[in-house]
Amino acid sequence: MNMPFKIGIDIHGVIDTFPEKFSRLASALYKDGAEVHIITGSKRCPDVEALLEKANIRFTHYFSIVEHLESIGETIEWRDELPYADEHQWNIAKRDYCKKHEIDFMIDDSPIYRETFHDIDSTYLHLINRERIVYSTR
Numbered sequence: 010m011n012m013p014f015k016i017g018i019d020i021h022g023v024i025d026t027f028p029e030k031f032s033r034l035a036s037a038l039y040k041d042g043a044e045v046h047i048i049t050g051s052k053r054c055p056d057v058e059a060l061l062e063k064a065n066i067r068f069t070h071y072f073s074i075v076e077h078l079e080s081i082g083e084t085i086e087w088r089d090e091l092p093y094a095d096e097h098q099w100n101i102a103k104r105d106y107c108k109k110h111e112i113d114f115m116i117d118d119s120p121i122y123r124e125t126f127h128d129i130d131s132t133y134l135h136l137i138n139r140e141r142i143v144y145s146t147r
C-alpha cells in the first residue's frame with residue numbers, strides 16, 4: 010500500500026492569517042487521501058476548535074506542543090495565558106513529531122522551528138507573513 014501524503018499546517022500566523030487558502034488546500038489534500046496534521050503550540054481547546062471550524066479546515070490529526078510537553082512531564086508555567094516551558098524541548102517538538110510521523114511538508118511561519126528541520130526528511134515550508142505576531146514566551 011502506498012503511504013499517504015502527509016502535510017503539517019501551523020495555526021497561528023498561517024491558518025488564522027490565510028484561512029480561505031488553507032481551507033482550500035486542506036480540503037483538496039484531504040479529498041485526495043492525504044493526512045492533514047494540524048501542528049501547533051496550542052491545546053485543542055474550544056477556541057481553537059472554533060477557529061478551525063470557522064475557517065472550515067479539514068484535518069485528520071492534531072498535535073499540540075503544550076499537550077505533548079505535559080504528557081512527557083515537562084513543567085509548563087502559564088503567564089497571561091501564554092505557556093512558558095523549557096526552550097529546547099519546546100523548539101524541537103514540531104520537528105520530532107514530523108520526523109516520527111514522516112510528514113512530507115510542514116507549513117509554518119516560525120524561523121526558529123525552521124532551523125530544527127535540517128536533519129530530517131520532512132521539508133519545512135517557511136511561510137513569510139509580514140504581519141507576523143511574535144509570542145515571546147521562552
Ligand SMILES: [Mg+2]
Binds near residue numbers: 021022023117118
Ligand atoms: Mg505560527
